[in-house]
Amino acid sequence: MDGEVILLDAYASMFGMRLRIALAEKGVKYEYREENLPKKSPFLFQMNPIHKKVPVLIHNGKPICESLIALQYIDEVWHDKNPLLPSDPYKRAQARLWADFVDQKVHTLGRKTWSAKGEEQEAAKKEFIEALKVLEGELGEKPYFGGEEFGYVDVALIPFYSWFHAYETCGNFKIGTQCPKFVAWTKRSMQRESVSKSLADPEKVYDFFLILKKHFGVE
Amino acid sequence: MAGEEVILLSVYPSMFSMRVRIALAEKGVKYELKEEDLTNKSLLLLEMNPVHKKVPVLIHNGKPILESLIIVQYIDEVWHDKNPLEPSDPYERAQARFWADFIDKKVFDPARGIWATKGEEQEAAKKEFIEILKILEGELGEKPYFGGETFGLVDVALIPLYSWFYAFETCGNFKIESQCPKLVAWAKFCMQRESVSQSLSDPHSVYDTVLFLKKMFGIESITTQCSIFLL
Numbered sequence: 001m002d003g004e005v006i007l008l009d010a011y012a013s014m015f016g017m018r019l020r021i022a023l024a025e026k027g028v029k030y031e032y033r034e035e036n037l038p039k040k041s042p043f044l045f046q047m048n049p050i051h052k053k054v055p056v057l058i059h060n061g062k063p064i065c066e067s068l069i070a071l072q073y074i075d076e077v078w079h080d081k082n083p084l085l086p087s088d089p090y091k092r093a094q095a096r097l098w099a100d101f102v103d104q105k106v107h108t109l110g111r112k113t114w115s116a117k118g119e120e121q122e123a124a125k126k127e128f129i130e131a132l133k134v135l136e137g138e139l140g141e142k143p144y145f146g147g148e149e150f151g152y153v154d155v156a157l158i159p160f161y162s163w164f165h166a167y168e169t170c171g172n173f174k175i176g177t178q179c180p181k182f183v184a185w186t187k188r189s190m191q192r193e194s195v196s197k198s199l200a201d202p203e204k205v206y207d208f209f210l211i212l213k214k215h216f217g218v219e
Numbered sequence: 220m221a222g223e224e225v226i227l228l229s230v231y232p233s234m235f236s237m238r239v240r241i242a243l244a245e246k247g248v249k250y251e252l253k254e255e256d257l258t259n260k261s262l263l264l265l266e267m268n269p270v271h272k273k274v275p276v277l278i279h280n281g282k283p284i285l286e287s288l289i290i291v292q293y294i295d296e297v298w299h300d301k302n303p304l305e306p307s308d309p310y311e312r313a314q315a316r317f318w319a320d321f322i323d324k325k326v327f328d329p330a331r332g333i334w335a336t337k338g339e340e341q342e343a344a345k346k347e348f349i350e351i352l353k354i355l356e357g358e359l360g361e362k363p364y365f366g367g368e369t370f371g372l373v374d375v376a377l378i379p380l381y382s383w384f385y386a387f388e389t390c391g392n393f394k395i396e397s398q399c400p401k402l403v404a405w406a407k408f409c410m411q412r413e414s415v416s417q418s419l420s421d422p423h424s425v426y427d428t429v430l431f432l433k434k435m436f437g438i439e440s441i442t443t444q445c446s447i448f449l450l
Contacts, residue, residue: 089293097286
């Protein structure tokens with residue numbers, strides 16, 4: 001009934017983690033295939049010729065690329081269990097907007113906290129914390145971004161938590177002390193099996209991150 | 220639908236605003252158009268879009284929806300009875316979203332480079348821009364629309380770019396049609412739809428805006444300034 005589901009992924013990819021969480025939330029059986037980044041396989045190039053990136057969800061031989069698009073696909077195909085997007089169109093638009101914010105701000109700025117240097121790095125660290133505070137504002141008193149239920153924005157965001165150790169070590173700053181509400185939300189999310197089983201170990205992420213840094217020539 | 224209040228905060232000649240106008244026209248939605256001069260952001264705009272401070276913003280019964288592709292999807296879901304823009308099959312829908320996302324990720328930086336830079340930088344932008352258009356031509360194939368037989372999400376996402384071709388060609392001193400004839404044929408075909416011809420900005424007005432921007436900001440600082448103009 002599920003069909004053949006393959007996830008082409010890389011252990012430390014926060015985007016891949018999103019799909020691992022979603023597939024777990026839906027109870028979908030799938031084959032996990034690890035890409036040995038930064039070296040990419042011919043199969044990956046075949047499945048994602050445009051962007052050549054992980055993750056790629058392959059359902060019955062057909063690839064779906066870009067994590068948020070694949071996330072919505074998973075939610076639509078396996079719509080019976082644990083819906084991630086709200087049913088109301090307005091709330092759905094809000095969820096999409098905040099997931100887009102995670103991509104535009106958390107990812108981009110998080111990357112800059114380690115790839116930039118000097119003043120640019122300091123500015124990125126400051127803006128990164130500000131972005132998390134904006135998210136704290138959006139969370140408010142709700143247990144999850146999805147409200148009472150773990151949802152689309154929660155899935156989009158929680159994988160970045162596994163990268164905080166790498167950002168903090170490289171950027172020499174502490175994220176948790178500045179965003180306590182955010183930390184409380186991460187702890188709550190980590191109690192879900194789909195999350196705790198899908199998130200990469202922060203130490204292993206840091207090791208991968210060092211390889212990445214070397215590959216991109218950032219010292 | 221009685222009692223529906225739909226307002227669009229738009230800026231002429233933003234391609235993102237044009238997307239929303241096309242979608243609303245496809246659905247036959249009556250709305251109030253409020254055009255903004257981005258150099259002087261109004262209070263209403265700031266109030267509705269505090270996080271992003273960008274247009275377009277759709278305000279439906281007092282509630283704001285932001286980001287052009289998210290707005291187009293919202294419009295498609297709320298007014299789902301007429302002219303559906305997204306495919307009904309989940310896989311086809313994912314593909315449509317992929318290509319709309321591709322357009323957002325890949326088109327606008329080189330497009331801006333064509334009119335906002337000069338010399339080697341401009342040549343590189345032109346080359347990259349044509350390469351992206353050729354990839355899109357490949358995706359279009361022999362279909363009348365990106366959506367297949369019906370005008371869809373990807374067509375809506377891309378067609379506003381056509382209104383900027385005259386500005387690109389004049390600034391960049393090149394002809395897009397000679398290098399991407401299929402894409403220009405597709406654009407002309409889309410222009411036969413009233414929703415498109417009524418929503419696209421006039422190419423000469425677009426060019427005048429480009430000249431204004433170049434003069435106001437000075438060509439060297441234009442790329443940083445343009446992030447607020449979303450062009």
